[in-house]
Amino acid sequence: MDTTGHCTASADKNCKHDRGENGCAECGIRPISVCGSLELSELEEFVRISQIASFTPKTMLFEQGAPAGSVFNVTDGVVRLYKSLPDGRRQIMGFALPGDFLGLALMDLYGVTAEAVTKVRVCRFARPAFLTFVDDKPHLLRRLHEFAGHELSLAQDQMLLLGRKTAEEKVAAFLINMQARYARLSPSSVTVPLPMSRQDIADYLGLTIETVSRTLTKLAREKIILVVPDGVRLLSSERLDHLTAT
Amino acid sequence: MDTTGHCTASADKNCKHDRGENGCAECGIRPISVCGSLELSELEEFVRISQIASFTPKTMLFEQGAPAGSVFNVTDGVVRLYKSLPDGRRQIMGFALPGDFLGLALMDLYGVTAEAVTKVRVCRFARPAFLTFVDDKPHLLRRLHEFAGHELSLAQDQMLLLGRKTAEEKVAAFLINMQARYARLSPSSVTVPLPMSRQDIADYLGLTIETVSRTLTKLAREKIILVVPDGVRLLSSERLDHLTAT
């Protein structure tokens, strides 16, 4: 394992979303990924240009401003995407979960920094090979564009949140949102995992760590949520929903 | 002219960015628009599925949540794109200038509301016809995707601004940004036009109208800008740049 924390040949067999010996065909997250638009025949070539990589927590997948050498499909774990100001202030743009694609914009330089929050597994594609592959598959480009449109829509929701919502509304919206995203991945467990730190949540919501903590405590005091290690249980999604201001 | 404020056959001849009798060929903003990727031969079909429309200030082009019947290419004027909360709080996602495309995401419903700030002229395309047109032009889809990637990148910059910048940094960044955008459209006039109201600026930056006003006054007092009717003159882009926090 090298210093960047990735290792191309790790075999973590208890990972649920991962392709087996037969390539992508039995990959758990393919239907919800960009690769869901590929024919089985195309998948063969796709798997040939891909590489499995994994990253340990807190290691960097790529850095803001660096040449975009690869694009990634997250198959397991959580990745934080952020931008920083010179003085250290940080804004997290989002948390990528399994099925999410990193490098959608296909631009020359990475626009954000990506770091593993948990152990992360990805399919990695060298950008030139990926671009060549896309070039004669309009349906894949169409799918990428759909994903980009969805991302843009989420970014706009986040702008509304950052610019106009109160701390309580921000935290409530975050919890509801994480619940919905995890529900899509695994049959609705009662507990919403929050593998990221309070600082990460704060930097995602444009708040401080103290305000996040206080707000969670307040919601717990009102029996709307229950704070558990590395997550929360939503006791009343109903009431939480009322707090999100749509 | 109907109640929505658009009129399909208005002939405003002193509009500089507008196609003449020969269709798109002589359109001033084509090189910087999505249609810049089309061959002259394709433009012929493109112009056939398009319709010129204009909107008077404060009229709506389309509304958040409505079925996306059309997509638009702004040829003249300024459009504000925003989302609202039920209680009236508003976040402006951006101001579209000539060359900008509305409806990039190609989704079924509009994600934002679009309103004319100034008199606005657009090329309008019925979405079904546009989608059909795109379907066998991968280079146009590619161009749309590039635009979407750019939009996404701008949205991320705006998230950083909304979540982590001070009022002064927000206003400074806004002015620098508008200057750069107008510079691309017209050979750098010294004055940056600000056709939108202070309320619009506030709702774009996640501030109140009073804070925007005070901040502009402060910058003017420090001789960094000069506030003029419907715009500002940047007296020291240098110093303004230092205030933007990258």
Next chain:
DNA sequence: CGACTGATTGAACCAGCTCAACTCATGTGG
């Protein structure tokens, strides 16, 4: 000219921040 709309300015207030103490795991080594 008055009336209206948008912008500026002033003054009091407060949501969320800052600073600081404390709690609670988890880990380390003597």
Next chain:
DNA sequence: CCACATGAGTTGAGCTGGTTCAATCAGTCG
């Protein structure tokens, strides 16, 4: 096994940047 760092999270108390509320100013239009 305990003493004791170490780091994440919580809680408290006071502060402040930006908001709120309110007045005033400056165009513009009938």
